[in-house]
Amino acid sequence: MALSLTAYYSLSFQNTVCRGYRYSMTINVRFFASLRERIGVAQTEIQADSVNDVRDVWLAVSHQPLDEEMLVAINRNYASPDHTVADGDEVAFFPPVTGG
Amino acid sequence: MHIELRDQCFDPWTEITVFRDRMLSAGQYGACAVFVGTMRDYNDGDRVHSMYLEHYPGMTEKQLESLVNASCETNNLIEALVVHRVGSVNPGEDIVLVAVWSAHRKASFDACREIMEALKSTAPFWKKETLDDQNSERWVHRNTPDS
Numbered sequence: 001m002a003l004s005l006t007a008y009y010s011l012s013f014q015n016t017v018c019r020g021y022r023y024s025m026t027i028n029v030r031f032f033a034s035l036r037e038r039i040g041v042a043q044t045e046i047q048a049d050s051v052n053d054v055r056d057v058w059l060a061v062s063h064q065p066l067d068e069e070m071l072v073a074i075n076r077n078y079a080s081p082d083h084t085v086a087d088g089d090e091v092a093f094f095p096p097v098t099g100g
Numbered sequence: 101m102h103i104e105l106r107d108q109c110f111d112p113w114t115e116i117t118v119f120r121d122r123m124l125s126a127g128q129y130g131a132c133a134v135f136v137g138t139m140r141d142y143n144d145g146d147r148v149h150s151m152y153l154e155h156y157p158g159m160t161e162k163q164l165e166s167l168v169n170a171s172c173e174t175n176n177l178i179e180a181l182v183v184h185r186v187g188s189v190n191p192g193e194d195i196v197l198v199a200v201w202s203a204h205r206k207a208s209f210d211a212c213r214e215i216m217e218a219l220k221s222t223a224p225f226w227k228k229e230t231l232d233d234q235n236s237e238r239w240v241h242r243n244t245p246d247s
Contacts, residue, residue, distance in 0.1 A: 033154050033226035034239045069242075071224075076159035078222070092156065096242040099153070099184065099225025100137050100196050100216060 025087030027051065029061050032094035035070070048087045055081050057091050069096055101172060101180045103164045105155065107187040112136045112197040119181045119199070129178050129201040133208035135216050141191035143240070147232035151189045156224040160186075167218040175211040177202050182215065184225070217246060 025048040031039045044061060051057050054074070058066045058081075072079050073092040085091055102119060116134060141148055168180050183197040198215050202208045220243045227240040 030156075032156055032224070033228070073156070073159055073224075076156070076162055078163075092159070094156070094224060095226065095239070097220075097222065097224050098227045098240040098243050099155075099223050100220040100243065 028090045030092040034095050053084050104183045105186050109193050116199050123179050130203050131205040131208040132201050133212035135198040135212050137196040138194050139189050139191050149230045149232045152228045153186050154226045155186050160224045163223050171211045171214045175207040
């Protein structure tokens with residue numbers, strides 16, 4: 001079965017959105033625990049070319065400054081708010097951890 | 101080293117025995133230290149009916165492996181076992197098990213505490229309590245350091 005052009009590009013370029021001849025990469029943003037409830041969704045995507053670092057990502061999804069006690073992970077490793085983000089990254093925001 | 105997340109009740113003492121018999125040989129170690137954390141039915145002056153333990157699949161396991169590995173190296177441990185609950189938990193059920201084996205007691209005592217403190221402050225788990233009265237829910241805000 002022949003794939004449509006959009007389906008072909010979606011399969012060929014993970015996390016890539018086909019817009020004419022330009023491919024815009026995305027960042028997957030995830031939220032956990034009380035932050036997920038505050039934001040209202042578990043995850044969303046933003047355009048990678050619209051942000052430089054973690055602070056930009058948070059501002060883009062929440063329209064608020066980054067809370068000091070909030071924790072951040074990039075690709076499942078802890079990261080600082082000043083850490084740069086790149087195409088295809090998974091950026092997660094969550095409150096202080098309470099396991100154990 | 102073995103790290104495991106469980107969504108069902110577990111018996112820490114059985115886990116320790118089974119792991120020890122499988123992974124360690126008689127005469128190989130001279131000390132074992134164990135910590136077991138259990139859910140209370142009270143917190144911050146309120147009666148707690150039950151709890152939900154959320155985690156970050158992929159990152160939680162990775163973080164646990166990293167902190168246990170670090171403690172194994174620092175304290176020259178022979179073996180380490182960590183089991184942690186996820187999902188729904190009821191009072192009286194065990195939440196976390198840390199068991200470590202070493203040649204001498206100091207390394208085991210130190211590593212057991214070190215692993216627990218690192219887990220409490222860096223492993224991505226979040227507790228949401230359901231209180232007895234009116235079945236209201238609340239997130240546990242933060243862990244108290246070293247208490």
